[in-house]
Amino acid sequence: MTEPVDGDELSEFLATQYNEKLRVLLIQFFRELKLPYATVQNPHLHAIIRHLNPSISPPTFESLLEMGFANHDKFIGHELQQLHGRLLAKIGPIEKNDNLTNETLAENHFEYVEPAALPLDLDRLPSQNDYENLGNSELIPGYSNSPCVVCLRRMEWSRRRKLTKSEVTVFIYVCVAGRVYPLEIAQKVYKLRSSTCCVDHLKPVYTETLKLMGISHPDQMAIVKDGLIADAHTLINKIKDANYQEEPRSAILPIDRQKSCAPLRHTLNYFFKNYNKKINATFQKEATPPPPTTKRPKVSGNSSTTYQSPGSYKQSAFLTDFPEDFLEV
Secondary structure, three states: OOOOOOHHHHHHHHHHHHHHHHHHHHHHHHHHOOOOHHHHHOHHHHHHHHHHOOOOOOOOHHHHHHHHHHOHHHHHHHHHHHHHHHHHHHHOOOOOOOOOOHHHHHHOOOOOOOOOOOHHHOOOOOOHHHHHOOOOOOOOOOEOOOOEOOOOOOOEHHHEEEOOHHHHHHHHHHHHHOOOOOHHHHHHHHOOOOOEEEHHHHHHHHHHHHHHOOOOOHHHHHHOOHHHHHHHHHHHHHHHOOOOOOOOHHHOOHHHHHHHHHHHHHHHHHHHHHHHHHHHHHHHHHHOOOOOOOOOOOOOOOOOOOOOOHHHOOOOOOOOOOOOOOOOO
């Protein structure tokens, strides 16, 4: 005969099961949207959970981490079993070779091959899920409304920099030429309403652009071959217009090719010389602590000094050093 279950014990058991299920659902939701587990600390998310069930406390960041690590090995083992099954279905059962020993394996001199590094120092390439979320403008507090034009992920505003239209064209060209994502995705990225880039990608993109032009310093832009400029010019036109038709090289005179590529050459030259300053200024600003704020003394009486409103301040050369129409060729 089974012993009766105490009501408090049953309630505690059901609450534990409910909390575990809630943590599993949140982990799956965060992983699908590529959100960090720290998002669980968002007060708006807490308000939603309490609205759905006022008697349940929202899970903590530490509890999500603990459950994520505990289920990581199970998830990897399940993936390996599925992969093994697909391989067997494709190539058939593998015959066991009893003649293989440690000595015979050593004689084959297996050499470890270092995996190829990802372009632009990325930790991973954009996924199919990133492609599908390009047009997703759902508001997430603390995160940018549009994805980064390089990694196609939405990150914190503090780690983003807004790009001008000309800068966006250069960045997307580098991503396509560097095989970060295909041309079809680049055409969608170019049409985004707002364009930003993660701070971590600024210097790798600048360095990769130099490499694509076959130079190591901005002062060498004058010796870049017309063929490289023409290839970049064609790819940029395809990014901006999906219906662009390239003319045969044999039908274009060398002098006409130089004239058509001159604006892009000038743009890249300007980009190299000025964007390096912008990168240095960005990282120097992050490394330098803000100065202490001091109150301005109040001026008594009439003063001859006139103050401009914030809207009438002149923009600095740093903000206007890259004309918008440079790549409009």
